[in-house]
Amino acid sequence: MRKHITGFSNPTVKYLRALRDKKHRQRAGQFLVEGLRLIEDARAAGRVPQTLVMAEGREHALLARLEAEVLAAGGEVIETTPDILSKITGKDNPQSVAGVFDEWDTALAMLDRAAAPIWLVAQALRDPGNLGTMLRTADAVGAGGLILIDDCADPFSAEAVRASMGAVFTVGLAQARWEEFLSWLRAGEGQLVAASLRDAVPYRGAPYAAPCFILVGNESQGLPEDYEIACDLRVTMPMKGRADSLNAAVAGAVLAYEVLASL
Amino acid sequence: MRKHITGFSNPTVKYLRALRDKKHRQRAGQFLVEGLRLIEDARAAGRVPQTLVMAEGREHALLARLEAEVLAAGGEVIETTPDILSKITGKDNPQSVAGVFDEWDTALAMLDRAAAPIWLVAQALRDPGNLGTMLRTADAVGAGGLILIDDCADPFSAEAVRASMGAVFTVGLAQARWEEFLSWLRAGEGQLVAASLRDAVPYRGAPYAAPCFILVGNESQGLPEDYEIACDLRVTMPMKGRADSLNAAVAGAVLAYEVLASL
Known part of the structure; x- marks a missing residue:
């Protein structure tokens, strides 16, 4: 099930946006990866996003497979507007998909x-x-x-x-x-x-x-x-x-x- | 003679700020270099700025020499506030000096x-x-x-x-x-x-x-x-x-x- 978010003040949007900030990332233990290519690189290395954020109306075979894997792993899939994706990533022309990954142990x-x-x-x-x-x-x-x-x-x-x-x-x-x-x-x-x-x-x-x-x-x-x-x-x-x-x-x-x- | 500029809407401030934009740079045939170190590198290579922009109250032996050379070459020395320097360079913590150089022939x-x-x-x-x-x-x-x-x-x-x-x-x-x-x-x-x-x-x-x-x-x-x-x-x-x-x-x-x- 995709979750639709259309409000800029939605707490999830605020959380995702805050991941641009190092302090917030470290507190959350998560980071945001922009773009299907990088998320696919992660997938090939055995890392599936906790949360997948997509622009509305995007259809792509790789995206469909990714979505299925995220849901199967108990993750969340969010569909939202390009404007909100812009706000989350801080980019004027954001990629149409972003993934939230758990940071891993770097000891x-x-x-x-x-x-x-x-x-x-x-x-x-x-x-x-x-x-x-x-x-x-x-x-x-x-x-x-x-x-x-x-x-x-x-x-x-x-x-x-x-x-x-x-x-x-x-x-x-x-x-x-x-x-x-x-x-x-x-x-x-x-x-x-x-x-x-x-x-x-x-x-x-x-x-x-x-x-x-x-x-x-x-x-x-x-x-x-x-x-x-x-x-x-x-x-x-x-x-x-x-x-x-x-x-x-x-x-x-x-x-x-x-x-x-x-x- | 130093020229003092304290107004954000001064045309010189607008001109200098526009040099951050490639199109304006190319039209003007000039570019902006931030920081004493880079300007000194230029000087050592025989290039003296057309215009030197300094934060108010800055004193430095190298800066004094540079100022004299710019004036001797018929250039302009501008003293301004840190806020205006910020606006010109687009940086929150700008260097305390910037120089405007003529672009050169890259044929x-x-x-x-x-x-x-x-x-x-x-x-x-x-x-x-x-x-x-x-x-x-x-x-x-x-x-x-x-x-x-x-x-x-x-x-x-x-x-x-x-x-x-x-x-x-x-x-x-x-x-x-x-x-x-x-x-x-x-x-x-x-x-x-x-x-x-x-x-x-x-x-x-x-x-x-x-x-x-x-x-x-x-x-x-x-x-x-x-x-x-x-x-x-x-x-x-x-x-x-x-x-x-x-x-x-x-x-x-x-x-x-x-x-x-x-x-």
């Missing part, structure tokens, strides 16, 4: 480091687009996933989910403080590598070893000095221009492809 | 292909953040610059300028239609390379040759088939995951660093 303990030879690690990464791009790169290089250190952007924000192109549903994801990450890392095998200028070796042909954890720092500050010092390997990338750094997601990707080729 | 004829062994080329790149990131990467790999093909985001938008970290002022920049680019390219030396799945060779160890033009396609469509076919070299990058593509700026950077290492 380090959920990761199996033996599952992959490469892992990406981001410290205080503030831009959700960069975060999503790193998830996408993690998928492409066959990394186990992305570990977020200290205060990063929210991986469940609409922008991060979109930039990940669905990889948020398929690669591992963990969030931890630095000390917690370091003690987890040192409790098993793992080489921690950072791009650095400190007694670094050239990134091409450096002695990478699996499982290799590639650490990228904050967009404007880079890595704190003690984080760099804690790394097993510091590598340097050519900087031929005026600047001494790359975009964080770009640096991580160039390193990850180098590690992939050398392992 | 292909302005580029000297012999000036660098690597060039980045983006086709229908729609995201200004990706565009700025590619400018930044171009600087890092010592590329001659970025050539924008077909309908790309505006390199003079605030987001592109910010993501470029000032590289928009230092690396070459050209805009052209595909046919125009191709005839320019073929009128001299140059190898056109694209990431592709079509009869492609592995990107590691491919026979790159300078000047090497690395072509990256639109974020969601990739390159049109005939553009790929027109390339001298098609290379493929490992995709170990579920997806078959990378973020456009990431793909360009991984290729550019590979070309840099092999030339």
